[in-house]
Amino acid sequence: MSSAAAKPILYSYFRSSCSWRVRIALALKGISYDLVPVNLLKDGGQQFSAEFKAVNPMQQVPALKIDGITLSQSLAIIHYLEDICPNPRLLPQDPKKRAQVRMIADHIVSGIQPLQNLSVLKQIGEKKMEWAQNCIASGFQALEQILQHTAGRYCVEDEVSMADLCLVPQVSNAERYKVDMSPYPTITRINKALLELEAFKVSHPSRQPDTPAELRA
Numbered sequence: 001m002s003s004a005a006a007k008p009i010l011y012s013y014f015r016s017s018c019s020w021r022v023r024i025a026l027a028l029k030g031i032s033y034d035l036v037p038v039n040l041l042k043d044g045g046q047q048f049s050a051e052f053k054a055v056n057p058m059q060q061v062p063a064l065k066i067d068g069i070t071l072s073q074s075l076a077i078i079h080y081l082e083d084i085c086p087n088p089r090l091l092p093q094d095p096k097k098r099a100q101v102r103m104i105a106d107h108i109v110s111g112i113q114p115l116q117n118l119s120v121l122k123q124i125g126e127k128k129m130e131w132a133q134n135c136i137a138s139g140f141q142a143l144e145q146i147l148q149h150t151a152g153r154y155c156v157e158d159e160v161s162m163a164d165l166c167l168v169p170q171v172s173n174a175e176r177y178k179v180d181m182s183p184y185p186t187i188t189r190i191n192k193a194l195l196e197l198e199a200f201k202v203s204h205p206s207r208q209p210d211t212p213a214e215l216r217a
């Protein structure tokens, strides 16, 4: 991103875990941006408006307008930010560790979050709480075992990586759906350590321009 370039615009919803991943990356890399809130519940869901569909045909947040292109898919956005702004790096140099970071990120991004996304829970109806708990719990059982082999202070050893950007928002979803976290001590420990970092604090759902007053920290 050149200094003369227009400020990026992030389409985000305060409580969206996928938006939070990108907000963390932007904060870590010190990229300032304008935020356009997309309320996923108001007016039947502002993601379904014609205006937003023109931004992201998938009708999901996040989307980022940057350097003359519009990107959706949080991990694709994070990879672009990594390419244009490599410091601090969010992928380790070592190929094995890089693969572990990608494995953990994919596990959350493809294997857990989509199963408990709003549009799926709407279809599930009355049993949505139980459904979300089961999806997250079975994903976390596997993740806990994986992290026992890969983790240091964070998901893969001691360097904050893309895996961590996916972990914290997913734990927040777990808390929201009242998942019992006691079987996952490694996930809980890493989440706590990450939440102490400034980039995770400023991007937190409780501190966004569209956070309702009653949920503000």
Ligand SMILES: N[C@@H](CCC(=O)N[C@@H](CS)C(=O)NCC(=O)O)C(=O)O
Binding pocket: 016, 017, 018, 019, 040, 045, 047, 059, 060, 061, 062, 072, 073, 074, 075, 109, 114, 117, 118, 119, 120
């Ligand atoms: N794979 C996409 C998923 C995006 C996604 O599921 N976004 C959710 C919020 S976290 C959403 O916009 N949901 C709207 C809906 O389900 O109607 C990504 O990583 O960005």
